Amino acid sequence: MKMDNALDKLWKTLVWAFMVFFVLNVIAMIAVVAVNSFGTRWLGTWLPAGYTLRWYKSAWKEFQLSDVLLVTFQIAGAVVLLSALIGVPAAYAMARRNFPGKSLVMLLFLLPLLVPPITFGVPLATVLYKYGLAGTMSGVIIANLVPTVPFTVILMMPFVEQIDSRVEAAARVFGANTWQLFLHVLVPLLAPGILAASLLSMVRTVSMFELTFLTAGPSSQTLVVALYYSVFAAGVRAGQSIDAMAVIYMLSTLIWLVVALRFVNPTQIVGRAKKSRTA
Amino acid sequence: MATASADFRELRLDRISRTFGAHNALKEISLTVQRGEFIALLGPSGCGKSTALNCLAGLLPLTGGSIWLDDRRTDTLKPEERGFGMVFQNYALFPHMSVHRNVGFGLQMQNVPKPEIKRRVDEALGVVRLASQASKLPAQLSGGQQQRVAIARAIAVEPPLVLMDEPLSNLDAKLRLEMRAEIRRIHRMLGSATIYVTHDQDEALSLADRIVVLREGSVRQIGTPQQLYERPLHADVAEFMGFRNALKGKILRRAGDEVEVDCGLGAAILGTACDLTTGTEAVLAIRPSDLLATASGPIQAKVTGMEYRGEAYYGTATGAQGQELFFRSEAPLQAGDTVSLTAPKDRVLAYAAGAYHG
Amino acid sequence: MADASSGTLSLRHRLAERGIDGVTLLIVPAALFVVLLFVYPFAYGFLLSFAPAKGGWLENYRRFFDDPYMYRTIWYTLRLAIPVTLLNIAISVPIAMQVRHLRRQKLLTTILVLPITLGTVLVAEGLLSYLGPQGWLNRALMLFGMIDRPIRLVHNYWGVFISLVITGFPFTFLLTLSMISGLDPALEQAAATLGARSRQRFAKIVLPLIVPGLAVTFCLAFVDAFSVFPSAVMLGAPAGETRVISLAASQAAFEQYDYSYASAIAMIMAVVQLCFVGLVLLARGLFYKGPLGGGKG
Numbered sequence: 001m002k003m004d005n006a007l008d009k010l011w012k013t014l015v016w017a018f019m020v021f022f023v024l025n026v027i028a029m030i031a032v033v034a035v036n037s038f039g040t041r042w043l044g045t046w047l048p049a050g051y052t053l054r055w056y057k058s059a060w061k062e063f064q065l066s067d068v069l070l071v072t073f074q075i076a077g078a079v080v081l082l083s084a085l086i087g088v089p090a091a092y093a094m095a096r097r098n099f100p101g102k103s104l105v106m107l108l109f110l111l112p113l114l115v116p117p118i119t120f121g122v123p124l125a126t127v128l129y130k131y132g133l134a135g136t137m138s139g140v141i142i143a144n145l146v147p148t149v150p151f152t153v154i155l156m157m158p159f160v161e162q163i164d165s166r167v168e169a170a171a172r173v174f175g176a177n178t179w180q181l182f183l184h185v186l187v188p189l190l191a192p193g194i195l196a197a198s199l200l201s202m203v204r205t206v207s208m209f210e211l212t213f214l215t216a217g218p219s220s221q222t223l224v225v226a227l228y229y230s231v232f233a234a235g236v237r238a239g240q241s242i243d244a245m246a247v248i249y250m251l252s253t254l255i256w257l258v259v260a261l262r263f264v265n266p267t268q269i270v271g272r273a274k275k276s277r278t279a
Numbered sequence: 280m281a282t283a284s285a286d287f288r289e290l291r292l293d294r295i296s297r298t299f300g301a302h303n304a305l306k307e308i309s310l311t312v313q314r315g316e317f318i319a320l321l322g323p324s325g326c327g328k329s330t331a332l333n334c335l336a337g338l339l340p341l342t343g344g345s346i347w348l349d350d351r352r353t354d355t356l357k358p359e360e361r362g363f364g365m366v367f368q369n370y371a372l373f374p375h376m377s378v379h380r381n382v383g384f385g386l387q388m389q390n391v392p393k394p395e396i397k398r399r400v401d402e403a404l405g406v407v408r409l410a411s412q413a414s415k416l417p418a419q420l421s422g423g424q425q426q427r428v429a430i431a432r433a434i435a436v437e438p439p440l441v442l443m444d445e446p447l448s449n450l451d452a453k454l455r456l457e458m459r460a461e462i463r464r465i466h467r468m469l470g471s472a473t474i475y476v477t478h479d480q481d482e483a484l485s486l487a488d489r490i491v492v493l494r495e496g497s498v499r500q501i502g503t504p505q506q507l508y509e510r511p512l513h514a515d516v517a518e519f520m521g522f523r524n525a526l527k528g529k530i531l532r533r534a535g536d537e538v539e540v541d542c543g544l545g546a547a548i549l550g551t552a553c554d555l556t557t558g559t560e561a562v563l564a565i566r567p568s569d570l571l572a573t574a575s576g577p578i579q580a581k582v583t584g585m586e587y588r589g590e591a592y593y594g595t596a597t598g599a600q601g602q603e604l605f606f607r608s609e610a611p612l613q614a615g616d617t618v619s620l621t622a623p624k625d626r627v628l629a630y631a632a633g634a635y636h637g
Numbered sequence: 638m639a640d641a642s643s644g645t646l647s648l649r650h651r652l653a654e655r656g657i658d659g660v661t662l663l664i665v666p667a668a669l670f671v672v673l674l675f676v677y678p679f680a681y682g683f684l685l686s687f688a689p690a691k692g693g694w695l696e697n698y699r700r701f702f703d704d705p706y707m708y709r710t711i712w713y714t715l716r717l718a719i720p721v722t723l724l725n726i727a728i729s730v731p732i733a734m735q736v737r738h739l740r741r742q743k744l745l746t747t748i749l750v751l752p753i754t755l756g757t758v759l760v761a762e763g764l765l766s767y768l769g770p771q772g773w774l775n776r777a778l779m780l781f782g783m784i785d786r787p788i789r790l791v792h793n794y795w796g797v798f799i800s801l802v803i804t805g806f807p808f809t810f811l812l813t814l815s816m817i818s819g820l821d822p823a824l825e826q827a828a829a830t831l832g833a834r835s836r837q838r839f840a841k842i843v844l845p846l847i848v849p850g851l852a853v854t855f856c857l858a859f860v861d862a863f864s865v866f867p868s869a870v871m872l873g874a875p876a877g878e879t880r881v882i883s884l885a886a887s888q889a890a891f892e893q894y895d896y897s898y899a900s901a902i903a904m905i906m907a908v909v910q911l912c913f914v915g916l917v918l919l920a921r922g923l924f925y926k927g928p929l930g931g932g933k934g
Contacts, residue, residue: 011731019745022806026749032772046773087667090664093660100656108671118866119906120675122682123685124678126899127682145670146674207756228871231758231761250755257754359832360832362832363830369823371821375846
């Protein structure tokens with residue numbers, strides 16, 4: 001019995017130690033990028049010889065970051081807006097109505113989330129090239145909408161289900177028409193959900209490498225693709241300015257994530273996705 | 280299984296306490312349970328009765344006091360080392376195991392040989408009259424059957440003590456009465472001790488040898504069902520036991536147990552002193568079924584409502600100073616009528632005022 | 638006129654009874670969108686893969702399976718994806734078991750969500766310096782005397798492996814945690830009062846109940862790992878031991894501009910994923926799949 005308890009304790013300590021090790025490594029990995037972006041010369045030591053901001057200046061110029069950032073947020077903004085406009089009404093209808101073939105439609109919305117982007121990205125890019133959309137900003141926006149529209153639908157459905165349908169009935173009884181109902185009752189009640197879905201779509205789009213990589217041209221690259229190319233072509237440019245760009249990229253996703261996490265719990269999001277996936 | 284398992288004489292709770300942060304869920308509770316006894320822990324929700332049960336089972340550690348099984352201290356043991364049987368409120372049957380495997384789980388954990396497990400599981404299922412359902416999964420059973428499996432699982436290990444946490448609260452009214460009789464029968468058959476948590480007085484009265492009334496984490500009274508029903512020691516216990524009328528008044532005269540109290544409802548009311556030490560203020564507690572409408576009683580009040588309950592009519596009335604009264608009547612009365620009420624003096628319990636809400 | 642309006646009315650009525658009305662139509666734009674931009678490209682790619690620039694209709698597939706440099710990509714990808722996914726699940730379960738009762742769960746989950754959010758490109762860039770011969774990890778290991786000289790962790794199998802663990806573990810962990818948190822705690826308590834020690838409670842109660850969910854988690858995580866792309870290029874040896882199948886597909890499309898061949902590779906990729914997922918789900922059918930609560934509580 002004593003032996004068992006000691007083993008239990010040892011096991012628990014091991015698990016904790018592993019967790020700490022993992023988290024430390026993740027933090028260290030991020031810290032390396034940040035430290036390097038501020039370092040002057042860093043060769044064969046624990047920390048750089050000195051600190052400077054000049055890599056940010058050179059990265060900004062060399063990679064035309066102001067253009068890339070502008071493109072990135074134009075694309076992300078368009079994706080967020082469009083996926084909310086298309087996704088939220090669909091989520092509402094999916095949550096409220098039962099109709100023949102509903103499970104089929106559900107499958108239709110689940111597939112783009114289940115199939116990895118690189119798998120459907122290649123044929124999608126092929127089609128976009130065929131219609132001359134690839135390489136343009138609208139092509140990148142369209143490609144990024146493919147996962148975010150279904151994502152918005154799936155994420156919003158439970159939010160709609162949480163609203164008591166009697167609230168809507170009551171609004172109808174008091175004379176609200178469909179438009180008024182939507183504007184005065186549904187949108188305010190769904191606001192937290194819409195906000196969460198929008199923020200997460202934003203994060204997804206900013207960090208979506210595969211689809212943007214496959215469809216973007218030189219003038220429609222987002223930050224993450226520019227980062228990939230610069231790492232790929234490393235040697236030509238200083239590692240520090242690449243890392244400066246990486247830090248800017250990190251900040252541009254993390255801001256949205258931090259805001260999003262104020263509204264939703266990560267376990268919930270993943271849990272919900274899983275529940276609907278297994279359903 | 281007709282004989283009680285592990286031999287023991289008594290289970291002793293010695294001033295056990297449990298705090299959650301600043302909240303005292305249990306305050307120094309002491310209780311001794313004899314072998315073969317059926318104890319009900321009774322109280323409103325939040326009184327600490329489930330906390331007490333979880334502490335006994337070892338699912339919650341104590342923050343003070345100790346628990347003894349004869350000379351063996353058990354509160355320092357993990358739940359799996361205590362060997363008590365427990366029936367959970369939602370049954371907590373293992374959904375992926377057949378009834379047979381559910382009931383045999385405890386024996387399997389003790390490394391009992393397979394043929395022996397089978398024999399004892401069959402015996403336990405026989406006791407709860409479910410022998411024919413052994414191979415089903417819990418989800419294939421009705422609520423009452425699941426309840427029986429939960430009991431069989433708890434008793435199959437022949438524990439010295441069976442803990443039950445509101446086991447009947449998920450059943451419908453008819454099934455609840457049936458299972459009540461079953462639980463009583465099974466308890467008698469096993470001869471072990473049972474501790475049963477409930478908020479339902481009827482259940483506690485009909486099942487228990489002794490009832491422990493808890494309120495806000497403290498024991499208010501321990502007694503037999505008769506004692507609790509007829510002579511609650513405190514006003515709050517009386518209220519919980521169905522004494523709905525609570526009339527405040529001045530003590531006019533006191534002789535031994537007999538008191539005479541003026542409640543401002545007409546003439547003075549005769550009652551029996553319970554928790555009445557000194558002072559001049561008292562609260563009288565009367566069950567609605569003992570407060571009868573008659574031609575001439577000491578209490579005068581105005582009828583506000585009436586409902587028919589088969590064996591009699593029960594009404595509400597308001598006294599001269601706005602006191603609310605619940606009474607019984609053989610005949611229907613109209614709202615607005617004046618009614619005169621009386622109660623036998625040994626059914627009118629007098630408590631010290633101010634102590635009412637414990 | 639009157640007839641026509643009553644006719645549409647009754648049609649409307651009949652449709653409404655089956656759940657189709659104005660509200661249901663709100664689904665149409667989203668559904669149409671997915672059909673046009675997901676189903677159609679897939680179907681187009683499927684057909685295109687059977688229309689090679691030259692040769693018979695199966696030429697693309699023949700070419701792929703004749704060329705060891707190509708068909709080995711399947712093996713290279715599986716060799717990464719399967720061990721990574723298994724490892725991620727194997728470490729997720731004990732950690733989720735231990736963390737589920739933690740009060741400051743949100744802080745931990747937030748830290749773990751970071752690598753998912755940052756995406757594979759940034760993780761790869763970070764690991765490139767962190768794991769490199771002069772990186773902090775090698776320095777720390779040498780400082781503690783665990784190694785004599787830097788071990789090679791980038792531009793080979795292990796670099797990609799580690800990056801997949803870092804991006805894949807949080808996802809697996811969050812799914813596992815939500816599953817384990819969904820278990821009725823009374824089940825384990827009941828097992829405890831019946832004498833089951835913590836290891837037995839895990840083996841006899843928790844594990845059998847979460848195995849079906851773990852199978853689904855395995856599928857999702859596997860599919861993600863199988864489509865590994867940027868980190869295989871940046872951290873691995875893209876011409877050698879980490880030449881993964883998605884790299885082959887993108888090279889066919891954007892370096893050789895052979896969309897037909899690229900589509901064929903994408904289809905092969907989808908089929909391998911599908912086969913694997915199908916096998917896992919088939920095995921899952923052998924386990925209990927009901928609700929995770931006890932009885933009718």
